[in-house]
Ligand SMILES: Nc1ncnc2c1ncn2[C@@H]1O[C@H](COP(=O)(O)OP(=O)(O)O)[C@@H](O)[C@H]1O
């Protein structure tokens with residue numbers, strides 16, 4: 001089975017908003033369970049998976065700053081939100097018998113382990129799904145940047161960005177109904193054309209480390225496994 005795989009070791013970025021489902025805020029457990037089941041399917045295909053989870057379903061630092069609050073405090077609240085999401089996803093994975101561990105970039109030893117590359121690699125070596133929480137641990141960054149950073153540290157074959165849309169378009173498809181989807185792009189294309197599906201820092205870090213980025217819809221059940229097996233709908237960014 002593993003011989004047919006497009007990628008053997010991947011990092012999956014799950015946006016916080018994905019966990020929200022149809023609700024306006026927070027975590028829809030049914031959606032978290034469904035994403036966990038897609039991760040389980042990919043594991044059964046023989047793929048090593050680590051995950052970076054966002055926090056936008058709970059809190060974004062810019063929301064505080066836009067109302068006159070302190071950006072750094074807002075970002076710290078956003079980073080804490082990612083820990084809440086990570087615990088929810090670990091719970092959904094545990095329900096279906098998948099051994100997962102949460103490593104936080106912000107130390108909170110009573111709740112989860114702290115991130116270090118060596119600890120993360122050791123857990124992955126034991127076959128565990130590693131969920132990275134707390135983003136990069138720094139304000140003014142995003143979990144997309146954390147995903148590119150952890151992807152480089154884990155030495156993955158590809159960074160999968162599970163998002164609200166099924167790939168990268170010529171313009172934001174939520175704003176422009178005439179936007180067309182790309183099958184393949186280079187990192188330079190994404191940066192030069194300002195295709196805002198992922199932030200510039202994340203794309204630049206992936207480019208520097210020659211990590212392909214696969215953008216796909218996290219809402220499409222089974223799509224993660226289909227793409228890993230060579231099918232599905234996505235945009236692949238590589239040089
Ligand atoms: N050129 C583009 N192609 C695809 N999506 C884009 C593009 N420009 C902006 N977007 C938007 O980027 C978002 C990326 O999704 P996601 O990372 O889940 O959102 P967020 O980072 O806001 O939580 C999509 O919801 C989409 O509307």
Ligand SMILES: O=c1ccn([C@@H]2O[C@H](COP(=O)(O)OP(=O)(O)O)[C@@H](O)[C@H]2O)c(=O)[nH]1
Pocket residue numbers: 014015016017053054055056057059060061062074075076077078079081082134135136137138139140141142143144146
């Ligand atoms: O390295 C990081 C990652 C995240 N955040 C904060 O955490 C929030 C939630 O992350 P993000 O917006 O990336 O989540 P997503 O869009 O994936 O749901 C961000 O808005 C930031 O406020 C941060 O300060 N540093």
